[in-house]
Amino acid sequence: MPALTPTPTDNGIARRLGDFANLTDALDYAAGGAGGMNFYTARGELADLITWGQMREDARLLGAQLLARGLETGDRVAIVAETEADFSRALMGCLYAKLVPCPVPLPSAFGSRLAYGEQLRRIADVAQISAAIAPRMFRDWISESLSDRSLNFVGTAGDLENDSARGLPDGQPNANEIAYLQFSSGTTSFPKGVAVTHGAMMANIRAMAQFGLQVREGDRGVSWLPYYHDMGLVGCVMVPIACQLSADFLTTRDFILRPGIWVELISRNRGTLSYSPSFGYDLAARRARHSDTLDLSAWRVAGIGGDIIKTTNLRNFDRVFAPHGFDARAFLPSYGMAEAALGLSFARIGAGARTESVDIDRLRDEGIAVPPAIGARSRDFAICGRPLPDHDLEVRGEDGQCLPDGQVGQIFTRGPSLMQGYYGNPEETARVLSPDGWLDTGDLGYMRDGEIVVTGRVKDLIIVNGRNIWPQDIEWSIESTVDGAKEGSVAAFQLTDEGDEAADDHRIGLVIECRRRDLAEREALRQAVQAVVRKTVGIEARVALSAPGALPRTSSGKLSRSKAKDNFLAGVYEMAD
Numbered sequence: 001m002p003a004l005t006p007t008p009t010d011n012g013i014a015r016r017l018g019d020f021a022n023l024t025d026a027l028d029y030a031a032g033g034a035g036g037m038n039f040y041t042a043r044g045e046l047a048d049l050i051t052w053g054q055m056r057e058d059a060r061l062l063g064a065q066l067l068a069r070g071l072e073t074g075d076r077v078a079i080v081a082e083t084e085a086d087f088s089r090a091l092m093g094c095l096y097a098k099l100v101p102c103p104v105p106l107p108s109a110f111g112s113r114l115a116y117g118e119q120l121r122r123i124a125d126v127a128q129i130s131a132a133i134a135p136r137m138f139r140d141w142i143s144e145s146l147s148d149r150s151l152n153f154v155g156t157a158g159d160l161e162n163d164s165a166r167g168l169p170d171g172q173p174n175a176n177e178i179a180y181l182q183f184s185s186g187t188t189s190f191p192k193g194v195a196v197t198h199g200a201m202m203a204n205i206r207a208m209a210q211f212g213l214q215v216r217e218g219d220r221g222v223s224w225l226p227y228y229h230d231m232g233l234v235g236c237v238m239v240p241i242a243c244q245l246s247a248d249f250l251t252t253r254d255f256i257l258r259p260g261i262w263v264e265l266i267s268r269n270r271g272t273l274s275y276s277p278s279f280g281y282d283l284a285a286r287r288a289r290h291s292d293t294l295d296l297s298a299w300r301v302a303g304i305g306g307d308i309i310k311t312t313n314l315r316n317f318d319r320v321f322a323p324h325g326f327d328a329r330a331f332l333p334s335y336g337m338a339e340a341a342l343g344l345s346f347a348r349i350g351a352g353a354r355t356e357s358v359d360i361d362r363l364r365d366e367g368i369a370v371p372p373a374i375g376a377r378s379r380d381f382a383i384c385g386r387p388l389p390d391h392d393l394e395v396r397g398e399d400g401q402c403l404p405d406g407q408v409g410q411i412f413t414r415g416p417s418l419m420q421g422y423y424g425n426p427e428e429t430a431r432v433l434s435p436d437g438w439l440d441t442g443d444l445g446y447m448r449d450g451e452i453v454v455t456g457r458v459k460d461l462i463i464v465n466g467r468n469i470w471p472q473d474i475e476w477s478i479e480s481t482v483d484g485a486k487e488g489s490v491a492a493f494q495l496t497d498e499g500d501e502a503a504d505d506h507r508i509g510l511v512i513e514c515r516r517r518d519l520a521e522r523e524a525l526r527q528a529v530q531a532v533v534r535k536t537v538g539i540e541a542r543v544a545l546s547a548p549g550a551l552p553r554t555s556s557g558k559l560s561r562s563k564a565k566d567n568f569l570a571g572v573y574e575m576a577d
Contacts, residue, residue: 003046004046004047004048004049005046006038006046006049006246006248006269007034007035007036007037007038007049007051007246008034008035008246009035009218009219009220009246009269009270010034010217010218011030011033011034011035011244011245011246012033012034013029013030013032013033013244015215015216015217015243015244016029016242016243016244017206017209017210017215017242017243018202018205018206018208018209018210018239018242018243019206020202020242021172021175021198021202022095022172022173022175022179022198022201022202023092023095023179023198023201023202023205023238023241023242024092024095024096024172025172026241026242027052027055027056027059027092027241028056029244030052030056030241030244031051031052031053031055031056031057032053033052033244034051035051035052035240035244035245035246036049036050036051036052036053036054036055036246037049037050037055037085037088037240037246037247037249038246038247038248038249038269039083039084039085039249040248040249040250040254040261040265041254042250042251042254042257042258042261043258043261044261044264044265044268048084048085049085050085050088050089052241052244055085055088055089055092056092058089058093059088059089059090059091059092059093059095059096060093060096060168061093061164062089062090062093062157062160063092063093063094063095063096063097063099063168064096064097064164064166064167064168065093065160065161065162065163065164066093066094066097066099066131066152066153066160067097067099067164067166067167067168067169068162068163068164068165068166069131069152069153069160069162070130070152071097071099071130071131071152071153072130073097073098073099073169074098074099074100074177074178075099075100075129075130075131076099076100076101076102076127076128076129076130076181077090077094077099077100077101077102077129077130077131077132077133078102078104078120078123078124078127078129078131078132078133079091079094079101079102079103079104079132079133079134080104080105080106080132080133080134080135080138080142081103081104081105081106081226081227081228081232081233082106082134082135082138082227082251083224083226083227083249083250083251083252084135086133086135086156086157086158087103087227087237088237089157090133090157091103091180091237092241093157094180095173095179096168097168097169098169098173098177100127100178100179100180100181101180101181102123102127102129102180102181102183102193103180103182103183103227103228103233104120104123104183104228105119105183105226105228106138106226106228107138107141113141116141116145117141117144117145119191120142120145120146121145121146121149122190122191123183123191123193124146124149126191126192126193126423126424126425127181127183127193127423127424128424129149129151130151130152130153131151131152131153131154132146132151132153132154132155133153133155133156133157134154134155134156135156136156136158139154139155139156139159142154143155173198174198175197175198175199175202176197176198176199176420177197177198178195178196178197178198178420178423179196179197179198179200179201180196180201180233181193181194181195181196181423182194182196182230182233182338183228192422192423192425192428193422193423193424193425194338194339194419194422194423195419195420195421195422195423196338196341196419196420197419197420199416200341200416200417200418200419200420201234201238201341202242203341203390203415203416203417204234204340204341204342204343204388204416204417205234205238205239205242205341206242207343207388207389207390207391207417208235208239208342208343208346208388209239209242209243211346211388211389212334212343212346212388213239213273213301213303213332213346213349214349215239215243215245215273218272219243219245219272219273219300220245220246220247220248220269220270220271220272220273221236221239221240221245221246221247221248221271221272221273221274222247222248222249222262222265222266222269222271222273222274223235223236223247223248223249223250223274223275224249224250224251224252224254224255224262224276224280225252225275225276226252229306230336230337230338230341230342231275231305231306231342234341234342235275235303235342235343236249236275245273248265248269248271250262250265255280255283256283259280259283259284259287260284260287260288260289260290262274262276262280262284263284263288263290263294263296263321263324264290264291264294266296266298266299267293267294267295267296267324270298271298271299272298272299272300272301273300273301273303274299274301274302274303275302275303275304275305276302276303276304276306277304277305277306277307278304278307278308278309278310278311278313278314279307279310279313279487279488281302281304281313281314281316281317282310282313282316282317282487282488284317284320285313285316285317285319285320285321286316286487288320288321290324294321294324294325295324295325296321296324296325296326297325297326297327299325299326299327299330300330300349300350301330301332301349302326302330302331302332303332303334304331304332304333304334304353304382305333305334305335305336305343307559308454308455308456308472309333309353309381309382309384310476310487311353311355311380311381311382312380313487314328314331314353318331328352328353329350329351329352330350330352331352331353332346332347332349332353333346333347333353333354333382333383333384333385334346334347334384334385335384335385335452335454337441337443338419339418339419339432339439339441340391340413340415340417340418340419340439341417341418341419342417343388343417344387344388344391344393344413344415344417344452345384345385345386345387345388345391345393345451345452346384346385346386346388347382347383347384347385347451348385353382354382354383355380355381355382355383356369356380356381356383356448356453357371357372357378357379357380358370358371358372358378358379358380358381359371359372359373359376359377359378360372360376360377360378360379360470360473361376361377362376363379363408363455363470364467364468364469364470364473364537365467365468367407367408367409367468368406368407368408369381369406369407369408369446369448369453369455370406379473379476381453381454381455382453382454383448383451383452383453384451384452384453384454385451385452386450386451386452387413387415387452388415388417390415390416391413391414391415391416391417392413392414392415393411393412393413393447393452394411394412394413394438395407395408395409395410395411395412395445395446395447395452396409396410396412397409397410403446403447405446405447405448405449406446406447406448407446408444408445408446408455409444409445409446410440410441410442410443410444410458411441411443411444411445411452411454412438412439412440412441413438413439413441414436414437414438414439418433418437418439419433419439421433442457442458442459443456443457443458444456444457444458444461455470456470456471456472459562460493460561460562462474462492462493462494462507462508463494464494464507464508464537464539467537469508469537469539471491471492471493471561472492473536473537474490474492474508474510474532474533474536474537475490475491475492475559477532477535477536478490478510478512478529478532478533481532482525482528482529482532483528484514484515484516484525485512485525485529486513488551488559489512489513489548489551490510490511490512490513490529491510491511491512491551491559491561491564491565492508492509492510492541492561493508493509493510493561493562493564493565493568494507494508494509494565495507495508495509495542495565495568495569507539508533508537508539508540508541508542509541509542509543509544509565509568510529510533510541510542510543510544511543511544511545511546511551511564511567511568511573512525512526512529512543512544512545512546513545513546513547513548513549513550513551514545514546514547514548515548522545522574525545526543526545529541529543530543542575544568544573544574544575545573545574546572546573546574550573551564552564552567
């Protein structure tokens with residue numbers, strides 16, 4: 001069998017940057033060119049590919065087959081978001097059929113078959129799905145989990161072998177109709193489906209392509225991000241379709257096993273656009289095993305998003321890969337969320353990761369970002385740029401008024417990319433989305449000369465005796481000073497509510513991943529962690545130990561402090577006697 005050849009970077013047609021009414025129009029146009037998606041193994045071998053033309057043909061057939069199974073316009077279809085061509089076929093097939101795709105996480109995001117089945121059923125009930133499409137390796141899991149639901153179809157894309165005589169519906173979807181529902185592995189017992197309309201989806205894609213990423217001729221994408229996260233779904237599947245970009249993909253699990261394949265692919269295929277949370281850059285730098293021929297000089301946008309940006313990770317990555325042509329000016333901090341389809345703000349192209357060093361104690365105690373005095377504790381925060389055109393960002397205080405530059409408050413946004421709401425959940429929608437179109441992001445930050453700096457999440461903030469304590473301040477202090485604490489191996493959270501009269505002094509909980517087996521060494525680690533917390537915030541903490549890699553994370557790799565707290569209280573982790 002002849003070896004596969006990746007789709008070319010030069011698509012052969014005039015570049016259009018998302019200027020379409022909907023994504024099916026974009027695929028219709030892209031199908032006239034030679035580009036497409038390429039899927040690689042953990043060894044960096046090209047295992048499969050699909051051209052835009054083949055995707056269009058397959059998707060239109062799949063959509064008609066779903067309709068022939070009895071689905072109706074507007075019905076929801078769960079798609080298990082494996083990084084493979086069938087996912088894109090199913091996604092686009094739903095859009096051609098005017099069905100609503102609901103990408104759902106992979107079983108690996110939940111750790112056990114039982115937990116995954118429970119969450120899948122919750123998502124299915126919230127979305128009221130009529131069908132489910134899964135990869136072959138997970139088909140039995142999905143069928144078993146949804147066996148008591150009355151669905152029109154459950155199986156793989158290849159199992160849709162029925163005729164498609166009913167055909168596809170006429171006309172184009174209305175801009176205000178729901179295009180897809182976004183769930184994630186970070187969703188808890190009450191999953192929320194972000195309902196994104198066709199208009200919002202295309203507005204965000206267009207703004208990101210034209211202004212955020214400034215897509216140009218010669219661009220090529222490379223990604224390992226999961227398709228069930230907004231960065232992976234919108235940024236790495238939809239943007240390439242809308243901009244006729246060839247893209248190369250690794251599964252997230254293969255990246256975690258062999259992160260060097262990511263940079264090898266960028267080098268080999270002359271990738272120019274690739275995104276990652278900052279932990280991905282750290283992982284690639286720490287486990288670098290690359291050849292002398294590695295050449296990253298074509299990589300012009302090294303995007304960072306998905307979590308609070310750790311600037312030390314970026315510096316380490318630059319140190320390791322600068323000798324191989326990587327230019328730190330390629331770093332592109334950004335800020336966004338699924339409720340805004342994806343992107344909200346982008347730093348300046350070619351400016352690198354600009355940061356502000358702030359006095360962390362004044363940030364905590366006074367809510368202001370000022371340069372540190374000599375000898376004061378400091379923390380670097382990335383500047384995430386200006387909002388996209390036609391989008392607004394405001395930082396507000398408790399009274400709802402806009403705060404001046406450098407004063408920390410809650411981030412609000414509005415613009416054409418915002419979600420319609422949380423599907424079937426008007427109460428939660430009303431809580432975060434005002435009648436005049438402003439979204440409460442749930443994030444904290446401050447403005448600096450028209451650019452946003454994100455400092456944390458409101459729900460993660462620890463409040464003790466009226467003091468605002470930033471959990472990442474505690475976590476990063478432990479990671480940088482305690483022997484045995486690794487990057488991303490610590491979770492800090494509040495154990496008791498402010499004002500709880502029954503609470504003792506141990507109001508902060510901590511979980512740290514521990515690789516030590518000796519009991520005395522484990523206890524020494526626990527005591528060292530407690531000592532750092534006392535020094536950092538002057539408060540006692542209850543410290544639990546977990547197995548390596550056991551801290552819960554969202555689909556994008558964000559640390560889930562709320563889930564870590566739930567596990568802590570449920571006795572999942574090892575506690576001191």
